[in-house]
Amino acid sequence: MxxxxxxxxxxxxxxxxxxxxxxxxxxxxxxxxxxxxxxxxxxxxxxxxxxxxxxxxxxxxxxxxxxxxxxxxxxxxxxxxxxxxxxxxxxxxxxxxxxxxxxxxxxxxxxxxxxxxxxxxxxxxxxxxxxxxxxxxxxxxxxxxxxxxxxxxxxxxxxxxxxxxxxxxxDEHDIHLAYVSHLSHVSSFALSLTALEIEKSHEQILNLSGSGFASTVRLAKSNPDTWKSIFLANKENLLVAVKEYQNQLSNLQKALENENSEELLKLMTRASEIKKILK
Amino acid sequence: MxxxxxxxxxxxxxxxxxxxxxxxxxxxxxxxxxxxxxxxxxxxxxxxxxxxxxxxxxxxxxxxxxxxxxxxxxxxxxxxxxxxxxxxxxxxxxxxxxxxxxxxxxxxxxxxxxxxxxxxxxxxxxxxxxxxxxxxxxxxxxxxxxxxxxxxxxxxxxxxxxxxxxxxxxDEHDIHLAYVSHLSHVSSFALSLTALEIEKSHEQILNLSGSGFASTVRLAKSNPDTWKSIFLANKENLLVAVKEYQNQLSNLQKALENENSEELLKLMTRASEIKKILK
Missing domain, CATH: 3.40.50.720 (NAD(P)-binding Rossmann-like Domain)
Known part of the structure; x- marks a missing residue:
């Protein structure tokens, strides 16, 4: 064939x-x-x-x-x-x-x-x-x-x-993928932009990064053209996912601002439960 | 010895x-x-x-x-x-x-x-x-x-x-690490919380995740106690990094909302330059 x-x-x-x-x-x-x-x-x-x-x-x-x-x-x-x-x-x-x-x-x-x-x-x-x-x-x-x-x-x-x-x-496919793939790319692109922004004023900062940064920023190396198309094609679902992500980020930020040790621990313990699902 | x-x-x-x-x-x-x-x-x-x-x-x-x-x-x-x-x-x-x-x-x-x-x-x-x-x-x-x-x-x-x-x-160490390590952990904890939140209403969603999600969410498996201490000890620097991260996230979000293809491509192309630094 x-x-x-x-x-x-x-x-x-x-x-x-x-x-x-x-x-x-x-x-x-x-x-x-x-x-x-x-x-x-x-x-x-x-x-x-x-x-x-x-x-x-x-x-x-x-x-x-x-x-x-x-x-x-x-x-x-x-x-x-x-x-x-x-x-x-x-x-x-x-x-x-x-x-x-x-x-x-x-x-x-x-x-x-x-x-x-x-x-x-x-x-x-x-x-x-x-x-x-x-x-x-x-x-x-x-x-x-x-x-x-x-x-x-x-x-x-x-x-x-x-x-x-x-x-x-x-339609279900696109909802799910917004959370388990497209959002990961958004978070990675944003993380890279943040590190590059600060790099301007702090030379060599990225020299100090380890495997954790490499892992979370890896997807930012993806092809921008490919991912621009994906983001636009799944705009509605992805925006819902990004909004929820911003909420969760803001919860962590508030707990840190208030030095609310108990709330921080609660959020991170909940987050770490991902290890039961992704081995 | x-x-x-x-x-x-x-x-x-x-x-x-x-x-x-x-x-x-x-x-x-x-x-x-x-x-x-x-x-x-x-x-x-x-x-x-x-x-x-x-x-x-x-x-x-x-x-x-x-x-x-x-x-x-x-x-x-x-x-x-x-x-x-x-x-x-x-x-x-x-x-x-x-x-x-x-x-x-x-x-x-x-x-x-x-x-x-x-x-x-x-x-x-x-x-x-x-x-x-x-x-x-x-x-x-x-x-x-x-x-x-x-x-x-x-x-x-x-x-x-x-x-x-x-x-x-x-003091310099703590500024740098906020960007190249601690922020990565915050982003990963927030990503996990987002996926787990949506998982409640969409069973099995995480079954569909691939290596990209695994990579960006990996740090959320880290020990919550260890990381709570780190976040609190580096609170000021980390909050600055989180704020810059939220700005970058919001720039991507706005470009997507407005279907501003050119701006999206510009941001993602800039982000993908991380590959010149991290091979």
């Missing part, structure tokens, strides 16, 4: 690498010709194509792994031009807006909305890792709107990659 | 383990008798003592690795009872209040104020790791107030552990 991948960054590149290992033939397209040739050089794809049309002619499965804004645009064009034996899968980190657009398209049933819970803070073809998806979760959204064959092909590909499949309505 | 360690948690336990490997004789004291016997069982110490007096009788070097509040209390008592051939070293994560107290004590020059930039989110004797300090930084504060011999012994011990020594006034 020939699989076409659009977008050859961390996700698309890692998919190419892993699916090539499983003996699929991988065609790759990326708007950026440098990414396309890098993907070929790193062995992420078998062949690079300079035009999405060519990919659509040859591939039976087309995976879109671009930023969310580009997915929203591509879904319409690709579904319209697709053949009945083709499957279109996206890998966007938000799902509601993408599914809403797909619902208005002809051939909606050839589309499978997917989100792999996998990634690193690195981006571009050089960041691709062959086992990025092994043992990770793949969320399939609004799967009742995909036809049986498309869904079956998508499921079997992801299962072959060693992923655990989870089914969920796209 | 016999070294006495007071506080047999992550830091004290790891010091015991590493110094034992270097053939020092390690005596250990912990307020909690269960920690004391666990430290002996795990081989973190050669001998547990039930009374700090006994440790003070036998050890030439005494290292305090308790929460900051307890260090503030112990420094006075121990300096007062110390002999001229003894060295007292603390490992607290804040330094200004501890040094201020030490400055009022007799035998101030037998004291070396130290802070190892090393740790994990785990605590207690079971969390001890023999190479926790290898290749890490050790900050020595107000070292001009220690006598030559004490400073020499402390430096040589930490160098033997493979640590890089950095010298700094205690």
């Amino acid at each position: 020939t699989i076409g991948i659009i977008g050859l960054g961390l996700i698309g590149g890692s998919l190419g690498l892993a699916l090539k290992k499983l003996n699929y033939k991988i065609l790759g397209f990326d708007n950026n010709p440098i990414h396309r040739s890098a993907a070929l050089k790193y062995g992420l794809i078998d062949k690079g194509v300079a035009d999405i049309e060519l990919l659509l002619n040859e591939a039976e499965v087309i995976i879109i792994a671009t930023p969310v804004t580009a997915i929203e645009q591509l879904v319409t064009t690709l579904l319209r031009s697709s053949r009945s034996d083709q499957v279109l899968i996206d890998c966007g980190s938000t799902k509601k807006s993408i599914c809403e657009i797909a619902n208005l398209c002809p051939n909606r049933d050839r589309f499978v909305a997917a989100h792999p819970i996998a990634g690193t803070e690195f981006s571009g073809p050089a960041a691709a890792i062959s086992d990025l998806f092994t043992g990770q979760k793949m969320i399939l959204c609004d799967s009742e709107k995909s036809n049986k064959r498309s869904l079956q092909i998508a499921r079997s590909l992801f299962t072959e990659l060693g992923m655990e499949l989870i089914y969920m309505p796209s | 016999t070294i006495g360690i007071i506080g047999l948690g992550l830091i004290g336990g790891s010091l015991g383990l590493a110094l034992k490997k270097l053939n020092y004789k390690i005596l250990g004291f912990d307020n909690n008798p269960i920690h004391r016997s666990a430290a002996l069982k795990y081989g973190l110490i050669d001998k547990g003592v039930a009374d700090i007096e006994l440790l003070l009788n036998e050890a030439e070097v005494i290292i305090i690795a308790t929460p900051v509040t307890a260090i503030e209390q112990l420094v006075t008592t121990l300096l007062r009872s110390s002999r001229s051939d003894q060295v007292l070293i603390d490992c607290g994560s804040t330094k200004k209040s501890i040094c201020e107290i030490a400055n009022l004590c007799p035998n101030r020059d037998r004291f070396v104020a130290a802070h190892p930039i090393a740790g994990t989110e785990f605590s207690g004797p079971a969390a001890a790791i023999s190479d926790l300090f290898t290749g890490q930084k050790m900050i020595l504060c107000d070292s001009e107030k220690s006598n030559k011999r004490s400073l020499q012994i402390a430096r040589s011990l930490f160098t033997e552990l493979g640590m890089e020594l950095i010298y700094m006034p205690s």
Whole structure:
């Protein structure tokens, strides 16, 4: 089977690498010709194509792994031009807006909305890792709107990659991800901005940071374009999450201001219960 | 040489383990008798003592690795009872209040104020790791107030552990650490509280979290007692850092609210520059 991948960054590149290992033939397209040739050089794809049309002619499965804004645009064009034996899968980190657009398209049933819970803070073809998806979760959204064959092909590909499949309505997906992924990115970007701001007046401050700072600020290294698209696509849910985060921050701040040792301990003890959930 | 360690948690336990490997004789004291016997069982110490007096009788070097509040209390008592051939070293994560107290004590020059930039989110004797300090930084504060011999012994011990020594006034230390460590903990505690709050109404939400959430929330697993002491001891600096963090968060929030794509991208691009500093 020939699989076409659009977008050859961390996700698309890692998919190419892993699916090539499983003996699929991988065609790759990326708007950026440098990414396309890098993907070929790193062995992420078998062949690079300079035009999405060519990919659509040859591939039976087309995976879109671009930023969310580009997915929203591509879904319409690709579904319209697709053949009945083709499957279109996206890998966007938000799902509601993408599914809403797909619902208005002809051939909606050839589309499978997917989100792999996998990634690193690195981006571009050089960041691709062959086992990025092994043992990770793949969320399939609004799967009742995909036809049986498309869904079956998508499921079997992801299962072959060693992923655990989870089914969920796209609107619920976006609420949950606002809390367990998008908010983490906001907190990390803000932490980096804070440290860089103070760094201006206190040279070398970051030299003193340890693994704790590295861990909390890691996501700020993520691709700003990718994450701008995700934040905007999940604006409403993310703003609710940010507001709750600001409330919790302000509770800690007040307890500290008042030197309310008991309240501080209560809040931190409650927070530390996360270790019962995340081992 | 016999070294006495007071506080047999992550830091004290790891010091015991590493110094034992270097053939020092390690005596250990912990307020909690269960920690004391666990430290002996795990081989973190050669001998547990039930009374700090006994440790003070036998050890030439005494290292305090308790929460900051307890260090503030112990420094006075121990300096007062110390002999001229003894060295007292603390490992607290804040330094200004501890040094201020030490400055009022007799035998101030037998004291070396130290802070190892090393740790994990785990605590207690079971969390001890023999190479926790290898290749890490050790900050020595107000070292001009220690006598030559004490400073020499402390430096040589930490160098033997493979640590890089950095010298700094205690007040500067506390400002810097507020930004590159303590604030990270506040952000992580608040993130955990936010996720747990929403978890109440959305079951299983944390099941969907990936490595990004795990990384940003990791520090919330830290010992609440330890961190309560640190936050209170560095209250003023930490509140300034939290305020700047809230400003940065609010800038991101406003850009998102207004769907100001350009501003969002600008902020996130600036934030992502942290990767030039932290590789």
